[in-house]
Amino acid sequence: MEVKFNLNGLDVVYHVKPGEYLLDSLRANGVKSVKKGCNASACGACTVLVDGKPTLSCSVLTASIEGKKVMTVESIQEEAAELSEYFAKEGADQCGYCSASLALVVHALKEENPHPTRQEITDYLVGNLCRCTGLQSQGNAVEKYLGGKK
Amino acid sequence: MKVNEYVRAASLKEAYSLKKSSPKNKILGGGLWLKKGNGEVDKLIDLSRLGLDQIKEEKDYVSVGAMVTQRAFETSLIIKKIGGGVLSDAVHQIMGPAFRNSATIGGSVYGKYGFSDVITALLGFKVDLVFYPEEVVSLDEYVKKPGFADGILTEVRIYKSSAKSFFKKVKMTALDYPILNVCVTKDKDYRIVVGSRPLVAYLCEGAMKYLNEGGKDVDQAVELATQELKLGDSMSAKGEYRSHLARVYLKRALEEVK
Numbered sequence: 074m075e076v077k078f079n080l081n082g083l084d085v086v087y088h089v090k091p092g093e094y095l096l097d098s099l100r101a102n103g104v105k106s107v108k109k110g111c112n113a114s115a116c117g118a119c120t121v122l123v124d125g126k127p128t129l130s131c132s133v134l135t136a137s138i139e140g141k142k143v144m145t146v147e148s149i150q151e152e153a154a155e156l157s158e159y160f161a162k163e164g165a166d167q168c169g170y171c172s173a174s175l176a177l178v179v180h181a182l183k184e185e186n187p188h189p190t191r192q193e194i195t196d197y198l199v200g201n202l203c204r205c206t207g208l209q210s211q212g213n214a215v216e217k218y219l220g221g222k223k
Numbered sequence: 224m225k226v227n228e229y230v231r232a233a234s235l236k237e238a239y240s241l242k243k244s245s246p247k248n249k250i251l252g253g254g255l256w257l258k259k260g261n262g263e264v265d266k267l268i269d270l271s272r273l274g275l276d277q278i279k280e281e282k283d284y285v286s287v288g289a290m291v292t293q294r295a296f297e298t299s300l301i302i303k304k305i306g307g308g309v310l311s312d313a314v315h316q317i318m319g320p321a322f323r324n325s326a327t328i329g330g331s332v333y334g335k336y337g338f339s340d341v342i343t344a345l346l347g348f349k350v351d352l353v354f355y356p357e358e359v360v361s362l363d364e365y366v367k368k369p370g371f372a373d374g375i376l377t378e379v380r381i382y383k384s385s386a387k388s389f390f391k392k393v394k395m396t397a398l399d400y401p402i403l404n405v406c407v408t409k410d411k412d413y414r415i416v417v418g419s420r421p422l423v424a425y426l427c428e429g430a431m432k433y434l435n436e437g438g439k440d441v442d443q444a445v446e447l448a449t450q451e452l453k454l455g456d457s458m459s460a461k462g463e464y465r466s467h468l469a470r471v472y473l474k475r476a477l478e479e480v481k
Binding site for chain 2: 090092114120123132136197201
């Protein structure tokens with residue numbers, strides 16, 4: 074079937090199977106920044122933004138995003154690069170597998186709640202697992218990033 | 224799960240007609256448990272264009288459309304007013320925001336999942352389920368009846384309440400399924416709910432009757448509740464451990480809301 078949506082500002086048409094998941098469609102079309110982790114709605118590595126909201130692409134059918142706006146990390150490259158400096162400084166980055174999804178989640182958090190408390194940061198990041206560093210250092214990095222401190 | 228055809232329903236009438244036409248045709252809720260199922264769906268019916276994603280405040284109840292996401296539900300100021308915000312708190316503890324941005328309230332309720340935090344929390348209140356074409360069933364009845372409704376769940380009606388409320392989800396890690404969940408509310412009457420038994424949530428009617436008829440002894444109420452509860456084993460915990468947890472948290476809950 075044909076699915077039309079907006080990907081990172083460009084209107085695209087994907088030809089997919091009715092039961093195909095967005096993660097697989099994106100990767101099949103060359104968007105490899107979206108990672109396949111658990112493939113079971115648990116790790117968050119596949120997170121993209123659908124109409125601005127963090128969404129697990131491993132668990133959303135591509136057919137269901139007809140007419141919607143999908144953002145991957147390619148659309149926030151400068152912001153992701155800036156955030157990665159905070160991550161590096163706090164030791165919150167190692168293998169990088171979760172980094173793209175985390176950058177998107179932090180972007181969504183900033184849009185939704187520009188001045189979050191530490192608890193709100195933790196609650197927002199909790200669905201994105203990092204097996205290298207854990208959420209503590211990432212929380213520190215995001216807190217400083219959103220607070221504007223290096 | 225293999226899906227042969229994806230249909231974006233233009234009306235509830237069309238969706239219902241498709242659902243009725245074959246047992247292999249299924250309604251799509253949030254879709255998060257779809258891939259965990261085996262077998263084949265002939266037509267997967269998408270309700271997302273039917274305006275079922277609204278939360279509205281009516282005179283006596285709050286109307287929650289079946290396609291309202293868990294995230295929209297937990298952040299709704301209307302929902303936060305019910306029972307001191309216990310429903311928001313309960314849903315907030317489910318996975319991360321990306322999960323809750325897809326999972327729907329209708330899907331969570333309709334599926335009668337044993338691990339559901341949504342059902343346990345909602346059972347703490349008077350709730351009606353509205354099915355298309357024309358059936359209204361209380362949530363209390365729905366979870367007791369075997370099987371699933373024939374109609375399409377369109378709305379969850381939560382009757383307004385300023386009950387003192389307690390909700391506890393016992394889990395091993397932040398993103399885990401509950402080992403047990405407990406919701407106790409006290410408005411005019413007590414409502415005592417234990418879920419993830421690992422079966423679907425259960426209203427402890429014996430203990431409720433005791434308290435609602437004037438019983439004052441919390442230990443006696445806990446004893447009655449644990450006697451009527453059927454708690455089983457699962458990969459995460461044995462029934463014996465669940466029974467211990469139920470005693471601890473029911474006592475804590477009853478002392479908190481009394």
